[in-house]
Amino acid sequence: MAHTIPTRLYAAEDAIPRFWYNLRADMTEKPDPILHPGTLRPASPEDLEGVFCKESVKQELDETTRLVEIPEGLRDFYRAYRPAPLIRAYFLEKALDTPAEIYYKHEGTNTSGSHKLNSAAAQAFYAKEEGLSGLTTETGAGQWGSALAMACAFFGLRLTVYMVKVSAAQKPYRKALMETYGAEVVPSPSDTTEAGKRILSQDPDTSGSLGCAISEAIEKAVRAEGCRYVLGSVLNHVLLHQSIIGQEVKAAFDHYGIRPDIIIGCAGGGSNLGGLIAPFMGERLRGVSKTRFIAVEPASCPSFTRGIYAYDFGDTARTTPLIKMYTLGSGFIPSPNHAGGLRYHGMNPTLSKLYRDGFLEARAETQTDVFDAAVRFAKIEGILPAPESSHAIKAAIDEALECKRTGEKKTILFGLTGTGYFDMTAYTAYNAGTMTDYIPTDEDLAKGFSSLPQTAR
Ligand SMILES: *Cc1c(COP(=O)(O)O)cnc(C)c1O
Numbered sequence: 522m523a524h525t526i527p528t529r530l531y532a533a534e535d536a537i538p539r540f541w542y543n544l545r546a547d548m549t550e551k552p553d554p555i556l557h558p559g560t561l562r563p564a565s566p567e568d569l570e571g572v573f574c575k576e577s578v579k580q581e582l583d584e585t586t587r588l589v590e591i592p593e594g595l596r597d598f599y600r601a602y603r604p605a606p607l608i609r610a611y612f613l614e615k616a617l618d619t620p621a622e623i624y625y626k627h628e629g630t631n632t633s634g635s636h637k638l639n640s641a642a643a644q645a646f647y648a649k650e651e652g653l654s655g656l657t658t659e660t661g662a663g664q665w666g667s668a669l670a671m672a673c674a675f676f677g678l679r680l681t682v683y684m685v686k687v688s689a690a691q692k693p694y695r696k697a698l699m700e701t702y703g704a705e706v707v708p709s710p711s712d713t714t715e716a717g718k719r720i721l722s723q724d725p726d727t728s729g730s731l732g733c734a735i736s737e738a739i740e741k742a743v744r745a746e747g748c749r750y751v752l753g754s755v756l757n758h759v760l761l762h763q764s765i766i767g768q769e770v771k772a773a774f775d776h777y778g779i780r781p782d783i784i785i786g787c788a789g790g791g792s793n794l795g796g797l798i799a800p801f802m803g804e805r806l807r808g809v810s811k812t813r814f815i816a817v818e819p820a821s822c823p824s825f826t827r828g829i830y831a832y833d834f835g836d837t838a839r840t841t842p843l844i845k846m847y848t849l850g851s852g853f854i855p856s857p858n859h860a861g862g863l864r865y866h867g868m869n870p871t872l873s874k875l876y877r878d879g880f881l882e883a884r885a886e887t888q889t890d891v892f893d894a895a896v897r898f899a900k901i902e903g904i905l906p907a908p909e910s911s912h913a914i915k916a917a918i919d920e921a922l923e924c925k926r927t928g929e930k931k932t933i934l935f936g937l938t939g940t941g942y943f944d945m946t947a948y949t950a951y952n953a954g955t956m957t958d959y960i961p962t963d964e965d966l967a968k969g970f971s972s973l974p975q976t977a978r
Contacts, residue, residue: 526779529606530624532772536604537596542764543580544795545757545871546587547803552757552874553845555581556832558974564842572739572750576647580758589761595646598675602631602638604769608902608937614921616901621924623917624779625937626770626797627904633698635907635939636793637668637753640762644751645672654747655679659709659734661789662688662862662909663695664939665753670702679748683709683737685864686729687857695943709734716740716838728857731865736838754790755835755844755869763796770934771800781812783920785935787912788816788825788883789862791869797936798881805880815920816872816883817912819891820960821859824849824868825876825883827966831973833867843974846873852972856959859888862909866969886915887958892951894918895941907939908947 545551554563569578580589591599610623628636648656656678660666666682673680682704689696689708696706709729710717716736720727735752742750752759774781784801786794794816804810816825828847835841837851848867855864875881888908895911897918898904906914917935924931941948950956
């Protein structure tokens with residue numbers, strides 16, 4: 522059976538983009554600036570360079586350069602696993618009996634198993650160029666830590682990873698993978714930092730949170746010589762690196778004359794969604810397309826759909842600069858029964874602004890619905906998806922079924938951010954029927970909101 526559009530779409534033999542795309546350059550209304558938490562003035566490069574690499578800071582603060590060149594040494598590394606497959610979901614379309622065309626970008630083909638390697642490699646590359654010897658970071662579900670461990674091994678940097686305690690317990694093989702690539706992994710909160718000790722003294726049985734692990738990683742980086750902290754999501758420079766996803770899709774779609782009507786991504790801190798939609802959102806902002814963009818988040822950590830748009834800290838110990846974003850409050854800790862990543866309290870400031878201004882839609886899904894979609898997808902398309910990615914799958918299936926109802930032949934694209942091989946504890950719970958849903962009450966959320974800084978609004 523020959524299709525006019527092949528199952529796997531590439532623009533060309535060597536389809537590694539030469540440029541990242543900086544979406545902020547095409548926004549007439551820019552996101553609010555990052556603030557220094559003490560002075561409440563926009564953070565200067567000097568404010569940020571004690572913690573982050575210089576190039577990351579430069580990219581973070583750059584709102585005007587549309588296209589940022591990807592260094593050649595980094596493109597060489599990208600060639601090892603990119604371009605990521607862009608797949609026409611013929612089997613899924615048939616199974617759903619929908620007139621919609623469905624495509625997905627599969628970012629899970631590298632060993633770390635997710636899109637996070639795109640930014641991990643970029644940040645490790647710059648750290649090495651800047652003469653640093655080591656990096657620290659946090660990891661929640663473990664994908665970011667795994668990606669950075671791979672990147673640090675390749676570019677020759679030491680790495681300490683603070684891993685959210687509940688995830689370290691649920692995913693021992695993630696820890697083993699990071700250690701195999703040479704990283705030191707510390708379950709967080711730990712007694713190796715002041716921030717960790719403080720949180721443990723308040724709540725010795727805490728299951729940990731990303732915000733808390735971030736505090737520990739920053740503290741460790743600031744204290745060690747030649748060491749910086751790197752973050753795998755939320756910030757704008759991470760979104761910039763992830764725009765390679767959208768750049769590849771755009772090139773392939775243009776090559777085949779495909780125009781997406783709906784683009785869907787799961788949203789934790791917003792990096793894959795922001796990267797996937799970037800060039801397409803640029804077209805919408807310039808008024809040349811009407812593509813709809815949908816963020817899908819867990820009902821147990823609903824930053825967009827139930828959060829507040831406010832200045833907030835990025836971490837529990839309130840050490841980071843203040844970021845204007847949709848947030849549940851840095852004190853929010855999602856229920857430990859939540860299996861599927863996407864646990865961060867806030868959301869990337871650029872996506873927050875776009876959501877605020879009506880360019881981006883959002884919806885929240887419960888984890889049992891998400892796993893229903895995951896297993897359905899695995900059986901039909903053959904790929905075992907990460908629980909995070911399955912939020913996008915759920916929404917893509919719903920949109921395709923809506924097309925079936927209305928008879929519209931829409932083109933739907935979603936981000937398959939990773940594979941679920943390390944998530945078998947969660948799949949086991951789903952298969953056994955013991956997986957439960959927890960949707961925070963307004964009272965639960967109020968606790969998180971009470972942690973919002975009152976100084977900046
Ligand atoms: C980290 C992760 C996400 C969520 O992070 P974003 O920054 O929102 O993209 C989604 N899917 C997978 C597989 C991940 O590892």
